Amino acid sequence: MRSYWDLPGEYDFLYSGPDWLQVLLSNCNLKQRDRVLLLLWRSWHLRCNITHGKGDETIANSVAFLQSYCDIVHNEVDNDKEKGNRTDDSFIKTNDVSAINGKALVKEIIRWQPPPMGAIKVNVDASYCHVSGEAAVGAVVRNHQGQIVVASSKVIEKCQDPEEAEACAILEGLMLAIDNNLEPNSVESDCTNAVSNVHRNTGKHSRAWVVYNNIESISLLIPACKVVKIGRTANRVAHDIAALARKSGESKVWMDPIPPDIQEIAVKDFVSLPLSNI
Numbered sequence: 001m002r003s004y005w006d007l008p009g010e011y012d013f014l015y016s017g018p019d020w021l022q023v024l025l026s027n028c029n030l031k032q033r034d035r036v037l038l039l040l041w042r043s044w045h046l047r048c049n050i051t052h053g054k055g056d057e058t059i060a061n062s063v064a065f066l067q068s069y070c071d072i073v074h075n076e077v078d079n080d081k082e083k084g085n086r087t088d089d090s091f092i093k094t095n096d097v098s099a100i101n102g103k104a105l106v107k108e109i110i111r112w113q114p115p116p117m118g119a120i121k122v123n124v125d126a127s128y129c130h131v132s133g134e135a136a137v138g139a140v141v142r143n144h145q146g147q148i149v150v151a152s153s154k155v156i157e158k159c160q161d162p163e164e165a166e167a168c169a170i171l172e173g174l175m176l177a178i179d180n181n182l183e184p185n186s187v188e189s190d191c192t193n194a195v196s197n198v199h200r201n202t203g204k205h206s207r208a209w210v211v212y213n214n215i216e217s218i219s220l221l222i223p224a225c226k227v228v229k230i231g232r233t234a235n236r237v238a239h240d241i242a243a244l245a246r247k248s249g250e251s252k253v254w255m256d257p258i259p260p261d262i263q264e265i266a267v268k269d270f271v272s273l274p275l276s277n278i
Helices: 020-026 030-051 059-083 162-179 192-200 209-219 236-248 260-269
Strands: 107-109 120-128 135-143 148-156 186-189 226-229 252-254 273-275
Touching: 020 030, 030 059, 120 162, 120 236, 135 162, 135 236, 135 260, 148 162, 148 236, 148 260, 162 186, 162 192, 162 209, 192 209, 192 226, 236 260
Parallel strands: 120 186, 186 226
Antiparallel strands: 107 273, 120 135, 135 148, 148 252
């Protein structure tokens, strides 16, 4: 990107402590700040794609995408200024280029949505290391008030790829419900491939076919429970539990009382928060 954008030096991007990003941005001019944020956002997007088994983008395509995105946003901002509309020198915050129309200056982050009154549902996620193949999964059961009924984390010694880890997370969610005599109306995962394989019964063609076979068998015990695809921002608790398990190397089950740190994440996850301009 340095061939096209004026960016801070490489040394400025080095992690120097908890406030490294604030320090980096404070030393940038407005244009540099916008481009640094775009660059970091794109890097995180690609990292997530790799984690969820979709990492096939080239550097050249990412460069072209960022240049195009930058041009689109600045054109919209310039158009708004010409029309006398209130705007900001920073980029409009949205994850969808098609949503940029000069009006969407605030976009809501979709958080966890509660099940119907009296019902419960399960959220699951996986944390995977590409280098070692080590993985961990997290599952959390919550009621319509957002209260945690039971949660679990499980360390998996070896997975072939991120999709297998995500499939293991779905299986863990189903098993957690069955072991505690619960009947959730859904198991929610943010992995498109895993959810698709469960619905289409195409898991037998995957390297994780054994896991998908187990999911199919276990699902017969709670036929009213559906496996549902959700966005990552609506799956924060399960994500954090999985990450905690991979870091600690410990498998756990939490019932009453639920640890305060897990409860705190659940409370924040239950609230829809708007993004505002920096």
